[in-house]
Amino acid sequence: MENLTLPALTWSGATAFWHELPRTLTAGLVCVLSAAPLAAALLTGAPRALAFAAVLPIALTLTGLAAFTAPIARGDGTTLAALSRVDPVLALLLSAAGLALLAPWGVVPAAAVLLVGPYALAYGAVRGRRGLAAARGGVILAAYRPAWALTLTALTVLGAFAAAASAGVLALVVAPLLLTIAARQTTALLTEIDALQTGAARTGAARTGAARTGAAQGGAR
Template identity: 85%
Template structure:
């Protein structure tokens, strides 16, 4: 990618999302189905640990969705899930039961999109994907904060629309994260090659 500005990459991600709208909406609906256990646990007033454990299917679906948004292989990419990364990301759901649980949840919001995108773009899994997400967030913290802000705004938009926008938000954000990750990795590779 020649243009390494945040607005250009965000626009590029949004455009790529739009060009594959039917595929992305289908993937967003699959993600929505994975959230049914979590919604049922929350609506039924289940114990906190049950609701926290119900986050795992959502994070597992997010790893498949990240794989879909990072390449053009079609809906079959949804099957390329990363159980280890999903478990690592869902630990924040369990941590929310503790008084200090806001800190891991904030860390997942900051690093999670880049970890998902890095894992999908570079084919890394588990701890390697999480480590890559941490490195990318530390390399360009302003970009990570912007992506976190977009994630929070997207969550509010999905909630305010009574879930109508929910199938759009995650694929859009992960497509943007994949574009940013590809550009950051190209820049880092160029810097390392120059040394």
């Protein structure tokens, strides 16, 4: 990726999403349907614990949706079968934020999920990591470029409001689009981090070689 600016990556992610629109809309529908248990719990006045537990189906679907959108972000084709590649452990970690909201300090893990969650989902799909490894990767990426994480969080919140304002119509688009953008950003960040690590390793090797050469010359004297 030649242009690693945030606007360019966001636009290219949206463009890649548009090229796969029929499939992404179908995937978005699956995501909307996975929210049915939560909607039913909220509409029927179910206990808060049951309502927050109903977040798990959505989290499971999002892990499969991340696997579905990662090839789109790379410019490759994708299939709806990718939606079945769910990550139960990562889904449990993400849905735990809903349960944590029962506590007075619950806003803290909820905010953390908004910041780290999209990158954790995208990292797991892009690098083939699962569970805690995917969550750890999301934390690292969010800490590496916090401004990008905050921007993606803002897009997530705006997307949620847009979906609600459109009576759920835009919900078909929001999750696949945001995860495609997240995967695009994640790929760019990983490319940059890998390049920095390679450069640091080469510099370290060069310094070690120079030190050994100096020591050998000193010994010869």
